Amino acid sequence: MRYAAPETVDEAVALLASAEGGAYPLAGGTDLVVQMSSGMRAPALVVDIKRIGDLGRIVSDASGIRIGAAVCGAEITGNAEIASKWPGFAEAMDYIGSMQIQSRATPAGNLCNASPAADCVPGMVAAGATVTVAGPGGRREIPVEEVPAGPGRTTLAPGEFVISVNLPPKPARTGDAYVRFTPRTEMDIAVVGVGVCLTLDEGGTCTAARVAVGAVAPTVLLVREAGAALVGTPVDDAAMDAAAEAVRAACRPIDDKRGSAAYRTRISGTIFKRAAGVALARARA
Amino acid sequence: MAKKLHVTTEINGAETEFLARPDQTLLSALRDELHLFGTKEGCGSGDCGACSVEVDGRVVCSCTMLAAEAEGRRITTIEGVAQGGELHPLQRHFLKEAALQCGFCTPGLIVAARNLLDRNPDPTEQEIRFWLAGNLCRCTGYDKIVRAVQAAAAELRETAPAD
Numbered sequence: 001m002r003y004a005a006p007e008t009v010d011e012a013v014a015l016l017a018s019a020e021g022g023a024y025p026l027a028g029g030t031d032l033v034v035q036m037s038s039g040m041r042a043p044a045l046v047v048d049i050k051r052i053g054d055l056g057r058i059v060s061d062a063s064g065i066r067i068g069a070a071v072c073g074a075e076i077t078g079n080a081e082i083a084s085k086w087p088g089f090a091e092a093m094d095y096i097g098s099m100q101i102q103s104r105a106t107p108a109g110n111l112c113n114a115s116p117a118a119d120c121v122p123g124m125v126a127a128g129a130t131v132t133v134a135g136p137g138g139r140r141e142i143p144v145e146e147v148p149a150g151p152g153r154t155t156l157a158p159g160e161f162v163i164s165v166n167l168p169p170k171p172a173r174t175g176d177a178y179v180r181f182t183p184r185t186e187m188d189i190a191v192v193g194v195g196v197c198l199t200l201d202e203g204g205t206c207t208a209a210r211v212a213v214g215a216v217a218p219t220v221l222l223v224r225e226a227g228a229a230l231v232g233t234p235v236d237d238a239a240m241d242a243a244a245e246a247v248r249a250a251c252r253p254i255d256d257k258r259g260s261a262a263y264r265t266r267i268s269g270t271i272f273k274r275a276a277g278v279a280l281a282r283a284r285a
Numbered sequence: 286m287a288k289k290l291h292v293t294t295e296i297n298g299a300e301t302e303f304l305a306r307p308d309q310t311l312l313s314a315l316r317d318e319l320h321l322f323g324t325k326e327g328c329g330s331g332d333c334g335a336c337s338v339e340v341d342g343r344v345v346c347s348c349t350m351l352a353a354e355a356e357g358r359r360i361t362t363i364e365g366v367a368q369g370g371e372l373h374p375l376q377r378h379f380l381k382e383a384a385l386q387c388g389f390c391t392p393g394l395i396v397a398a399r400n401l402l403d404r405n406p407d408p409t410e411q412e413i414r415f416w417l418a419g420n421l422c423r424c425t426g427y428d429k430i431v432r433a434v435q436a437a438a439a440e441l442r443e444t445a446p447a448d
């Protein structure tokens with residue numbers, strides 16, 4: 001295996017694109033290094049992206065907040081602007097691992113590891129986040145939900161990697177939330193995780209809603225039907241029931257030791273309602 | 286076999302150079318190349334915290350980091366916690382409160398707790414328990430560990446120079 005720590009995005013792209021065999025970007029390593037040590041992955045090349053200056057920064061302007069792909073969870077949850085504008089995204093990131101893991105783990109690593117149960121991904125999808133991808137063909141910006149292709153697989157082309165996660169400007173009366181359900185309270189993998197973001201008008205009617213569900217399908221799902229069931233309503237019990245039904249209908253889970261497919265499907269509606277309740281309270285606050 | 290990499294880093298205040306395989310973890314380099322055996326390997330997968338070290342002011346599991354990444358970083362291991370032969374108050378209070386039995390998790394716990402007290406001299410019990418949730422101890426049941434951290438925090442607050 002070769003290790004490289006380039007200082008520019010272009011060098012990183014050139015390295016990733018020219019490598020024979022598996023070439024992997026390295027952010028926090030909390031998935032990749034563990035997978036290498038256990039023999040699950042044997043990269044030919046690891047490209048550490050943490051020496052690329054711009055990737056270590058959080059930049060906020062009129063177009064939103066851009067979080068460089070090397071910024072770790074502890075820095076994100078400690079950022080006052082992110083915590084106040086996008087608390088759902090921040091809490092989704094914060095669910096990941098312990099303080100030690102937070103010192104390393106990144107949202108883009110969570111996304112590109114492509115676990116169906118990745119916690120930060122529903123938080124990003126609900127918030128309407130995009131990623132900026134750099135590759136041999138230049139840069140492009142794509143919605144977060146277009147990145148995962150299946151367990152452990154992404155839609156990124158060879159040589160491409162994520163350079164930033166971008167949160168949009170936050171509309172008025174908007175709230176986001178992420179709730180996950182696990183058998184243990186800490187250090188466990190989601191049975192179901194739901195991210196919700198909704199916007200209200202001045203009268204309290206929902207004008208936009210995004211619902212993202214993790215751990216119930218090969219990839220995190222953006223459930224458009226659930227969002228649509230909330231739009232135009234005062235987000236009352238009837239609307240919540242209809243949206244929860246849409247969430248359950250979208251689930252295509254597997255049985256595993258944390259829960260059967262039937263159980264996962266059933267509680268996905270419950271967890272959705274909890275997340276939507278928190279998002280609603282935040283939108284009204 | 287891949288060529289070894291030459292890594293220059295600061296460990297416990299001293300500039301240190303070592304050779305590491307590109308795929309070698311920092312944990313393995315600390316133990317096998319530098320013979321700093323205080324950092325323990327528990328799970329090797331980031332779950333147990335026995336291999337906790339401080340890197341540029343943040344506590345990480347050294348099993349989730351490549352040795353090559355340490356280039357130019359500042360690292361503190363358990364060997365750097367006692368100063369000039371004097372145990373750190375955390376170390377003294379761990380002994381006094383009997384906050385260990387087999388002792389395997391202790392270095393990681395002390396490194397993690399020291400970082401907490403550097404950031405927050407007066408943590409609540411809940412803050413201590415959350416901060417140390419990534420350090421597993423199979424002997425003590427944690428209560429004595431929490432008490433030792435509280436006692437060390439109190440002592441450090443009393444002896445801290447007034448500003």
Ligand SMILES: Cc1cc2nc3c(=O)[nH]c(=O)nc-3n(C[C@H](O)[C@H](O)[C@H](O)COP(=O)(O)OP(=O)(O)OC[C@H]3O[C@@H](n4cnc5c(N)ncnc54)[C@H](O)[C@@H]3O)c2cc1C
Nearest residue numbers: 027028029030031032097106109110112113118119162331
């Ligand atoms: C003890 C422990 C507990 C954990 N708990 C949770 C949990 O509760 N919830 C959860 O979701 N996850 C959890 N994880 C998994 C892991 O911490 C997260 O998925 C984390 O966000 C991965 O980020 P990273 O920066 O460490 O990724 P890395 O390990 O560096 O990379 C992960 C994958 O993404 C690729 N990659 C990294 N950065 C980029 C990029 N910028 N562009 C393209 N590809 C990239 C890598 O090549 C690799 O394939 C846990 C891990 C451990 C060890």
